[in-house]
Amino acid sequence: MRDKTLVVLAAGMGSRFGGLKQIEPVGPNGEFIIDYSIKDALIAGFNKVVFIIKEENYEIFKSTIGKHIEDKVKVEYVFQKNSNVPKGIEIPLERVKPLGTAHALYCAKDVIKENFAIINADDFYGREGYLEAAQFLNNCQPREYGLVSYQVGKTMSENGAVKRGVIFTLNNYLTNLVESSIVREGDKIIASPLNGDDPFEIKEDNPVSMNLFCLTPQIFTYLEEHIEEFFQNNNLLEAEWLLPDAVFESARLNGEKIKVLTTESKHYGITYKEDLETLKLGIKEEIAKGKYQEDLWG
16 A cells, blocks of 8 residues: 555635634534544545645644644645745735645645645545545556546535536546536526636536545646746736646646546535535534544544
């Protein structure tokens, strides 16, 4: 069995939610979403966790999330800084927002040497997703990536539109990923591509990406070779270098295949503050089924 790292994207501040939603208690004993993610990952066989955070959040992360898990798994912290770019790229000082999820991963290039899965800190993926990811990472080739997909109907919010990557496949490999705003309109689910293309209808079980990518260190070659190009060709005040775009472009240029893995787990996110209660109820149901202990780390 290979070493496997779980990379947690946690540098976002959750503007629509209204605070640092990564450390909003959701479990009966004050557990955070990340606690459940890490518990599931450990059960699946991951043996290292890398948190990518803002430097100013280090102490609060270490004193909350860190104290739960640092005696159970190797933990490393990486700071996503707008100054962490190649020489010659000058990010304006007024740019406060992080430079995107692909840049976040670029910042972790020196601490990840093994196959890894990458997740959003504020998403609840369900244990099946981690089991699928671990099995893939144990057996994949260096130029083979994976993407754990979810049925769109199991990822929706009752409180408004959500952003999802609509997945298109051929023989279980990714052919296209259309980042879209998705919302229910009556009995239909409508995806509106973020690039301005015409909206289209998708079915309840259509696979979508929740950014649970399964990658090998090969991806860092692409990131290091193309970071300068991206920021030289885009607006430095607004541009975000996004991981799905980087993975897809790397595959296109270098011949890597992206296998789409499937799960029927329900995904919970906190896009809106009102989503918090739905997530808490979902976790209570999982505890009632025996999936988790009421005291997760007890």
